[in-house]
Amino acid sequence: MNAPILQFVWHGEIVTLPNVPPTRTLLQLLREDLGHSATKEGCNEGDCGACTVVLAEQKGGT
Numbered sequence: 001m002n003a004p005i006l007q008f009v010w011h012g013e014i015v016t017l018p019n020v021p022p023t024r025t026l027l028q029l030l031r032e033d034l035g036h037s038a039t040k041e042g043c044n045e046g047d048c049g050a051c052t053v054v055l056a057e058q059k060g061g062t
């Protein structure tokens, strides 16, 4: 079984994070692991939509 990898585009750059624990939130990754402390938590209850993540495949890329 392959190690879980999280890959996303952040400010136009592809960020690849290997071995991401399934319980780690994107907010924790951005703030605590990558140091992007300007990223803030919204309501933390599923009401405001601030934590919405768009999932897509990059056309012709990795």
Ligand code: FES
Binding pocket: 041, 042, 043, 044, 045, 046, 047, 048, 049, 050, 051, 052
């Ligand atoms: S933080 Fe408000 S919906 Fe996720």
